[in-house]
Amino acid sequence: MAVALGVVLRAGPPGLSAEPQNVRVTTDSAEYCGSLAQRVAALPGGTVEPARSLAADGLRLCDNGHVRTGVAKLRRALRAAQGLETPG
Amino acid sequence: MRILLVEDDVEVARFVRKGLQEAGHTVEHAPNGRDGLFLAASEQFDMMVLDRMLPGGVDGVRLVETLRTQGNKTPVLFLSALSAVDERVKGLKAGGDDYLVKPFAFAELLARVEALGRRPASDAPATKLRVADLELDLLSRTVTRAGKRIDVQPREFRLLEHLMRHAGQVVTRTMLLEKVWDYHFDPQTNVIDVHVSRLRQKLDRGFDRPLIHTVRNAGYLIRAEP
Amino acid sequence: MRHDRVGARALPREVPARHAEALATAPPLGLLRSAGARFALIFAGTFVTAAIAFTAVLWWGTAGALDRQTDAAVRADALALSERWRDGGVSAVVEGIEDRLAADIENHAIYMLQAPDGRRVAGNLNQWPVAADAPGAWAYTTVQREGQPAEARLHDIVLEGGFRLLIGRDIDEKTRLRQLLGEGVAWSFGAAITFAIIGAWLMRGMLASRLRPAFATAASIAGGDLSHRVPLTGRHDEFDLLAATMNTMLDRIDRLMSGVRGVSDAIAHDLRTPIARARAKLEDALATAPDEAALKLAVEQGIADLDAISRVFQALLRIAEAEAGARRRAFAPFDLAPVLADAADIYGAAAEARGQVLDTRIPERLEIVGDRDLLLQAVANLLDNAVKFAPPDGHVLLAATLRPDGGAEVVVEDDGPGLAPADRARAGERFFRADAARTTPGSGLGLSLVQAVAHLHGGSLALGDAKPGRESPGLRVTLGLGPA
Numbered sequence: 001m002a003v004a005l006g007v008v009l010r011a012g013p014p015g016l017s018a019e020p021q022n023v024r025v026t027t028d029s030a031e032y033c034g035s036l037a038q039r040v041a042a043l044p045g046g047t048v049e050p051a052r053s054l055a056a057d058g059l060r061l062c063d064n065g066h067v068r069t070g071v072a073k074l075r076r077a078l079r080a081a082q083g084l085e086t087p088g
Numbered sequence: 089m090r091i092l093l094v095e096d097d098v099e100v101a102r103f104v105r106k107g108l109q110e111a112g113h114t115v116e117h118a119p120n121g122r123d124g125l126f127l128a129a130s131e132q133f134d135m136m137v138l139d140r141m142l143p144g145g146v147d148g149v150r151l152v153e154t155l156r157t158q159g160n161k162t163p164v165l166f167l168s169a170l171s172a173v174d175e176r177v178k179g180l181k182a183g184g185d186d187y188l189v190k191p192f193a194f195a196e197l198l199a200r201v202e203a204l205g206r207r208p209a210s211d212a213p214a215t216k217l218r219v220a221d222l223e224l225d226l227l228s229r230t231v232t233r234a235g236k237r238i239d240v241q242p243r244e245f246r247l248l249e250h251l252m253r254h255a256g257q258v259v260t261r262t263m264l265l266e267k268v269w270d271y272h273f274d275p276q277t278n279v280i281d282v283h284v285s286r287l288r289q290k291l292d293r294g295f296d297r298p299l300i301h302t303v304r305n306a307g308y309l310i311r312a313e314p
Numbered sequence: 315m316r317h318d319r320v321g322a323r324a325l326p327r328e329v330p331a332r333h334a335e336a337l338a339t340a341p342p343l344g345l346l347r348s349a350g351a352r353f354a355l356i357f358a359g360t361f362v363t364a365a366i367a368f369t370a371v372l373w374w375g376t377a378g379a380l381d382r383q384t385d386a387a388v389r390a391d392a393l394a395l396s397e398r399w400r401d402g403g404v405s406a407v408v409e410g411i412e413d414r415l416a417a418d419i420e421n422h423a424i425y426m427l428q429a430p431d432g433r434r435v436a437g438n439l440n441q442w443p444v445a446a447d448a449p450g451a452w453a454y455t456t457v458q459r460e461g462q463p464a465e466a467r468l469h470d471i472v473l474e475g476g477f478r479l480l481i482g483r484d485i486d487e488k489t490r491l492r493q494l495l496g497e498g499v500a501w502s503f504g505a506a507i508t509f510a511i512i513g514a515w516l517m518r519g520m521l522a523s524r525l526r527p528a529f530a531t532a533a534s535i536a537g538g539d540l541s542h543r544v545p546l547t548g549r550h551d552e553f554d555l556l557a558a559t560m561n562t563m564l565d566r567i568d569r570l571m572s573g574v575r576g577v578s579d580a581i582a583h584d585l586r587t588p589i590a591r592a593r594a595k596l597e598d599a600l601a602t603a604p605d606e607a608a609l610k611l612a613v614e615q616g617i618a619d620l621d622a623i624s625r626v627f628q629a630l631l632r633i634a635e636a637e638a639g640a641r642r643r644a645f646a647p648f649d650l651a652p653v654l655a656d657a658a659d660i661y662g663a664a665a666e667a668r669g670q671v672l673d674t675r676i677p678e679r680l681e682i683v684g685d686r687d688l689l690l691q692a693v694a695n696l697l698d699n700a701v702k703f704a705p706p707d708g709h710v711l712l713a714a715t716l717r718p719d720g721g722a723e724v725v726v727e728d729d730g731p732g733l734a735p736a737d738r739a740r741a742g743e744r745f746f747r748a749d750a751a752r753t754t755p756g757s758g759l760g761l762s763l764v765q766a767v768a769h770l771h772g773g774s775l776a777l778g779d780a781k782p783g784r785e786s787p788g789l790r791v792t793l794g795l796g797p798a
Contacts, residue, residue: 024458025424025484027415027438039416067460068421075419171628172635174644191624193617243659269656273691274625276698276760282663305614 027071033062036074043081051081089134089205090114094124094151095167096143100190104137107194108201121146128155133162135205137197140168140179149182156183163204167192176272195306199258206257217252220312222291222299224252233291243268244287251300251310260307284308350521354514361513365506369499377492384483385452388469391481399473407479408436422484424457424466430476439480446470446480457484465489524553528560540568573637581630585623592619629759636688636766644687650680650714650722653690658712661697669706672697675713682722682795684771689795692767695760696726696791703730703789711780720797721773725790727780732787738777764793772796 026032040046040055058073091113095101098119105115116131118124121142128136128151138148146154152164164186166179171189179187186200217224221234229245231238240248246268251259261280265271288300301309391414398406404427411425415438426437434441445455446468453470456463468482524547531544543564544557592615599612658674665672693712700710711727733741741761765775773794780788 022440022458023443023455024440025438025464026440027421028460032438036416072419072421075416075421078416079419171631177644189628191620193621269660271656271690272687273694274628275660275694277664277702279660279664279698282667283660286663 028067030062030067033059033067033070033074036071036078040074040077040081043078045081045083046077051077054080089201090116090132091201091205092116092118092124092128092131092133092136092162094118094121094128094136094142094148095139096120097139100167103194104197107198111198111202113201120144121148121151125151125154128160128162129158135201136162136164137201138164138166138184140166140170140175148184149179152179152183165197165200165204167197193305195258195303196260196262199260199263199307202257203254203259203263206254217249217255219252219255219299219310220297222252224249231291233295236294238290240287240290244283244290247283247287248291248310251308254310256309256311258303258306258309263307348518348522350518350525353521354518357517358510358514361510362507365503365510369503373495373499377495380485380488380492384467384485384488388467388481388483392469392471392479395479395481396471396473399477399479404435404477407473407477411436422487424468424480424482424484426480428478428480435477437480442478442480443468446482449478454485459484528553528557531560531564535564535567540564540571570638573634585626588619588623588626592616592623595619626759629763632688632691633759633763633766636763636770642685642770644685645683646686647681647683648686650682650684650689650724651676651678653686654680654693654712654714654724657690657693657697661694661701661710665701665704665710668701668704670701670704670708670710672701672710672712675711677714677716680714680716680722682771684795685767688767688770692764692793693724693726695764696724696793699760699791700726700728700730700789704728705730705786717794717797722795724793724795726793727788727790729780729788730786732779732789733777741777761791764791768793768795 037055037059040051043051045051046055054073054077058070058077061067061070061073063070091108093101093104093108093115095104095117096119101117101119105117108115116127116133118127122144124138124142125146138151140148142148142151148166148168155162155164164184166184166187167190168175168179168187169190176187185204188197188200215225215227217226223232224230224245225232226249229242231240231245231248247264250264250268261278264280264284265273265275284300284302288298291300292298297314299310299312301311301314303309395407395410398410402409407427411427414423415425424437424439426439426442427435428442429435432442439457443453443455443457445451445453447470449470449472451468451470453468455466455468457466458464464484464486466482467485468480471479471481473479528544531542534542543561546554546557548554595612596616599609603609603612654676655674658672658676662672697710697712704710708729709727711725713725713727715723715725717723761775768775773796776792776794778790778792780790
């Protein structure tokens with residue numbers, strides 16, 4: 001009984017299927033880093049802290065190959081630039 | 089009387105049969121319940137004497153129950169080695185009319201058989217019972233002999249009534265105890281004798297002809313001739 | 315069979331001995347036939363069912379909540395974007411998608427807007443996933459993120475003008491959380507089952523160990539040794555209650571058994587004497603009777619002797635019946651007063667014939683529950699004794715009172731020689747007759763029956779002096795009847 005339950009629990013969400021061709025998420029890319037950086041720079045708050053250094057960190061991470069972390073940093077920079085995020 | 093005796097014990101059956109025949113009755117004997125039931129259902133009897141426990145699947149109680157459901161009203165006397173009161177009640181409930189526990193004296197059996205077999209044909213209540221010059225009025229509850237009134241106590245009245253209803257027949261002490269006092273017990277000593285002799289004294293005082301007679305080894309009997 | 319232990323006792327023992335075998339081999343019963351195992355199974359089953367219910371609720375509340383959360387977010391997003399489409403067309407939706415992607419700090423948003431010609435207009439998927447290729451479809455599928463597979467929840471909606479919009483969420487982390495939860499639940503479930511098994515086993519063992527003394531006692535009783543009793547633990551629980559009830563029953567059986575033994579001893583001793591006497595008389599008459607009249611007389615005497623013997627039998631049977639309590643079936647409520655009056659009437663004549671006076675002090679009504687015939691027999695025995703032992707000009711008293719507790723008390727007094735205190739204790743024994751009474755007729759069973767009847771009615775028999783201090787103190791017998 002326990003084994004059966006374990007199998008059910010491990011099976012994950014129902015109806016999960018693998019894609020025959022690679023469906024790729026395009027926002028995990030250096031290009032997207034660039035486009036995010038441009039969005040930050042285009043904003044008036046993009047040149048003040050903490051948005052500026054966050055964007056810089058993000059770009060550097062993207063360049064070093066840590067694309068997802070870099071994208072995340074850049075998104076926070078964008079939010080900071082939009083004045084939605086409190087500094088910190 | 090024509091009597092059906094259903095009894096599996098050969099010795100008891102022989103003894104009862106002989107005794108009843110000597111008393112002037114015709115006796116048919118069946119050794120088991122099945123034959124007994126067959127005889128009882130196919131022939132006419134005035135009286136049946138049944139052993140309570142019989143071999144062959146049909147015991148006395150079953151036999152009587154079967155006969156009664158068929159509308160057969162022949163009086164039944166049970167003989168039984170089972171003395172417990174509820175056994176007696178069971179036997180009487182099944183349709184038996186009397187119950188006698190083994191071992192028994194033949195006189196007791198005969199007295200009961202005759203009392204059962206010669207019950208008054210009509211149930212119309214008589215208002216007066218008469219034996220010779222003795223008269224018992226059931227309505228005014230008085231006793232007179234040769235026109236002379238005799239004072240009796242209520243219990244003595246019932247005793248006399250029972251004797252007179254069975255005038256000419258032997259009534260045993262146990263029967264008196266059962267019918268007059270309505271108890272089933274062993275009185276240890278013959279207390280009934282005392283009651284009967286007291287009644288006898290009252291009835292016979294001043295008359296030279298006794299009416300209540302003692303039957304040796306059996307009981308009492310009321311009749312005109314000595 | 316255990317004939318070595320059964321020995322020479324006089325009761326049928328074959329069947330109980332077989333039961334004893336069965337009892338002795340009782341503990342290793344088949345697992346399913348053992349009540350202990352059944353209780354244990356029920357316990358384990360309940361425990362596991364509770365664990366399953368608990369787990370299900372937990373699962374629905376955690377992993378299920380995660381799934382529902384994702385779906386709710388996607389649905390809300392779909393509504394918002396559809397609205398945007400109606401208000402601003404393609405460009406508004408594209409902008410909305412761009413903004414959403416740019417603000418997606420958790421990095422789990424997936425979007426794709428496709429033109430009617432299959433061209434990708436906006437979003438972050440390189441192509442339309444096959445799993446979500448139906449209008450209005452909800453799907454789970456795997457997408458690639460930096461070359462790693464990740465699970466995603468996708469929703470496909472059709473916009474006016476033939477455009478299709480795919481909204482999704484990367485649920486990889488949620489799936490990992492779900493897996494962790496699943497493992498935790500499975501472990502705790504395993505632990506619950508283990509506890510259930512251990513608990514069931516302990517319970518079965520406990521039940522068996524509590525019942526074993528009762529088994530052992532019953533087995534040795536069935537084997538014929540009536541001295542054993544079930545030991546009590548002193549916890550006053552159900553098992554102790556059962557043990558105590560069993561012991562009470564065994565005491566009763568023991569008493570009955572010794573009663574039976576006593577009767578068989580007494581029968582052997584006291585019935586053989588009259589039988590031997592009757593037999594001797596008949597044999598003597600057969601050998602030496604001078605004529606037929608003498609022979610007839612001897613036969614009549616023999617029949618009278620046999621009748622006396624069968625009356626003793628009848629009395630013994632009545633005592634046995636009363637002692638066994640079987641006659642309680644015949645119990646019914648009735649008025650004892652007229653029964654006592656009848657007894658006084660029956661014996662009054664006998665007393666009168668002996669010049670004695672029988673006085674009565676009986677209340678008008680005396681409602682009790684009991685066996686009418688047996689009580690009359692008991693009172694008759696007492697009156698018979700009293701009339702027998704009172705002197706020719708003596709007095710006998712029959713009195714009765716209703717006790718406040720609902721029981722009744724019947725007193726019979728005479729002014730005869732009475733009974734020595736040493737004899738009183740033995741008066742209830744079967745066939746006991748005081749030396750002074752050897753010459754009067756009687757079986758020695760009268761008071762035994764009275765005592766048995768008293769016990770049957772939940773009462774007692776007490777003997778005492780009627781007139782203490784006199785030369786002939788008389789006897790006062792008190793028959794107490796318990797309340798119904």
